[in-house]
Amino acid sequence: MSWKHLFSRSLAANPERLHFAAHSHHLWPDASYEGHMAAWQDAAVLADHKWDRIMGAVWSEAQQHVAHELNLSDPATLCFAPNTHDFIVRLLSAISARPVRVLATNGEFHSFRRQMTRWVEAGEVVLQTASPDSLLETARTGAFDLIFASHVLFNSGTIISRLDELAALARPEGPWVVIDGYHGFKAIETDLSQIADRVFYLAGGYKYAMAGEGACFLHAPPGFAKRPVVTGWYAAFDDLALAPGDIGYAPDGRRFLGSTFAPSGLYRFNAVQNMLDREGLTTAVISEHVAALQGQFLEDDPLADFELLNPLGDQQHARFLAFRGETASALHDRLAAQNVVTDVRGDVLRIGFALYHDREDVARLTKIIGQFS
Numbered sequence: 001m002s003w004k005h006l007f008s009r010s011l012a013a014n015p016e017r018l019h020f021a022a023h024s025h026h027l028w029p030d031a032s033y034e035g036h037m038a039a040w041q042d043a044a045v046l047a048d049h050k051w052d053r054i055m056g057a058v059w060s061e062a063q064q065h066v067a068h069e070l071n072l073s074d075p076a077t078l079c080f081a082p083n084t085h086d087f088i089v090r091l092l093s094a095i096s097a098r099p100v101r102v103l104a105t106n107g108e109f110h111s112f113r114r115q116m117t118r119w120v121e122a123g124e125v126v127l128q129t130a131s132p133d134s135l136l137e138t139a140r141t142g143a144f145d146l147i148f149a150s151h152v153l154f155n156s157g158t159i160i161s162r163l164d165e166l167a168a169l170a171r172p173e174g175p176w177v178v179i180d181g182y183h184g185f186k187a188i189e190t191d192l193s194q195i196a197d198r199v200f201y202l203a204g205g206y207k208y209a210m211a212g213e214g215a216c217f218l219h220a221p222p223g224f225a226k227r228p229v230v231t232g233w234y235a236a237f238d239d240l241a242l243a244p245g246d247i248g249y250a251p252d253g254r255r256f257l258g259s260t261f262a263p264s265g266l267y268r269f270n271a272v273q274n275m276l277d278r279e280g281l282t283t284a285v286i287s288e289h290v291a292a293l294q295g296q297f298l299e300d301d302p303l304a305d306f307e308l309l310n311p312l313g314d315q316q317h318a319r320f321l322a323f324r325g326e327t328a329s330a331l332h333d334r335l336a337a338q339n340v341v342t343d344v345r346g347d348v349l350r351i352g353f354a355l356y357h358d359r360e361d362v363a364r365l366t367k368i369i370g371q372f373s
Contacts, residue, residue, distance in 0.1 A: 001289065002358035006275065009033055011356060018340040018365055023183065023320035023352030026210045028268075035211075035271025039264040054263045055237070062266050065273040066217055069186065069283070070201065071193040079253035080217050082261055084182065084202045085111050087218040090256050091178065091200065092119070093229035095145050099126045103144045105135055105160070107153040108180070132158050136165055144175045151184035155345050157310030157318035159188070167195035172223045176200060185209060188316040189283050197221050205269045208286075208319060210276075214265025220253045232259035281355065290319050290353045296362050297321065297351070302369040309348065320352040334372050340365065 004011060010027040019027055042050050063075035072078070081087055088111075092100055102116060106129040119125035130138040132153065139147050149166065152159050160166075163179060170177040178200040184190055185203035192201060201219040205211030227249055228235075234257035236248045249255040276282075294312060298321070306325035310318055324347055325331075332344035343350040351365075 002361075003279070003281070003355040004358070006030060006279070007356040014339070016339050018361060018368070019356070020351045020353065020365060021341045021343045022354035022356075023207060023318070023350060024343045026207050026354060027356055028212055029210055029272055029275060031271045031275035032210065032212060032268040035268035036264055038271065039267035042267075050263075054266070058263065058266050058270065061270045062215070062217075065270065066219075069190070070196075070219070071191045072196050072219060073193065074196075074252075076252040077196070077219050077221065078217050079220065079256040080215065080266060081256070081258060082214050082216065082265070084180070084204055084216045084218075085115065086258060087202050087216070087256060088112060088115060088178075090228040090230045090258075091176070091225060092125075092146065093231075094225035094227065095174070095176075097145055097174075099124055100146060101125075101142075101144045102127045102146045102148060103135070103139055103142060103175075104129050104148040105132050105150060105153065106130065107132065107155055107158065108148065108150055109154050109182070112148065112180070132160055135160065136162055139166065139169055139175075146178065147175050148178045148180065150180040150182070151190070152181075152187065152318050154183055155322065155348055155350075157183075157320055157322045157350075159184075159316060159318065161315075163199070164195055167198045170198040170221075170224075176224055178202065182207060183318060186283055186286075187319045188287065192219070200224070205265060205272075208283075209269060210272045211265060211269035214262055215269040218253065218256055220256055222252075226255065228256060231255075232257055234259055286355060287317075287319070289355065291317065293353045293357055293359070293362050294321055296359060297353075297366065300363075300366040302366045303349075306349065319354070320350045323349045323351070325349065331369070331372060335368065338368055340368055 006029045007027050009030050042053055046053060062080060063078045066078050067075040102125050116125055116127050120127050135149055149160055166177055169175060181201050181203035186208035196219065198221055204216030206213055235250055235255050237250055237254060303323050306323035309322040309324055326347060328347045328349040329344050332342055332349055335342055
């Protein structure tokens with residue numbers, strides 16, 4: 001079974017393509033087009049006054065969708081931005097100590113690694129990394145200002161499951177614990193209700209939320225990082241009556257806002273989440289569909305010479321399979337020449353599955369890979 005009809009525009013745009021990189025750039029469902037057009041229509045009709053709607057009904061609706069998915073009791077702790085990098089920069093700016101002592105896993109995404117490396121070079125950060133297995137032990141024994149860990153590691157699909165124990169280390173005065181949920185949000189069921197008062201959580205709509213760019217978000221626990229140094233005037237919406245020279249901040253998640261942004265991502269995000277709700281496509285339902293396709297692919301075993309980094313089991317699983325092999329890059333390029341989209345990171349080939357795939361797509365993928373064996 002598949003839900004191809006929900007992606008008719010994207011599939012029709014390149015009908016011969018096999019897109020198995022949903023973990024990287026998820027194909028946009030038809031609902032995203034409708035959301036995109038709604039953003040344009042509001043801009044045309046409301047002009048300058050569109051911001052009343054964007055920062056009102058549109059913003060609130062997006063908060064409700066995220067809060068429902070993560071089981072957050074207070075949607076107001078959520079803030080949106082064009083990308084998660086903005087949030088990382090603002091978070092670090094709110095820490096007064098220099099250099100900032102950071103602990104992270106050794107499998108964080110490129111943008112985080114690059115920024116941290118540059119901050120280390122500039123003397124702004126002292127960075128220590130640990131394997132996912134040793135992260136908690138290291139966090140307990142070290143003196144850190146910031147502990148940063150992906151819920152699901154982007155390269156290997158490894159899941160860090162002991163978030164509650166990590167959250168127990170967090171204090172308003174430090175350390176702060178940040179969970180990067182980009183490969184977890186809408187991919188594995190996530191309940192933050194018991195740790196929401198202690199951890200930051202950031203993710204976005206580009207991948208499993210199926211909304212495309214420009215719809216990233218941060219959950220910021222009350223009492224943590226009250227006054228980011230890197231800030232924009234939108235963060236002062238509740239304090240615009242302050243005297244000149246006074247720098248006020250919104251009392252909730254909006255304290256992490258920057259300045260004017262393109263709002264179409266929020267419209268797409270809302271439209272897609274509403275579509276998923278109408279169709280009864282919860283994270284659990286989609287994961288069940290994906291797991292069946294992953295099982296079919298592994299049963300066919302077209303990559304017998306590769307090492308599977310994230311085997312299927314009884315626990316939650318990433319929406320992609322990660323295969324390590326010396327020929328990963330070459331195979332990726334050969335597949336691309338056949339209009340088969342996968343993703344490669346060094347010697348790891350990643351294959352992502354989605355609602356727009358069915359058993360016939362997996363069989364076709366297996367057959368094409370077999371041509372290169």
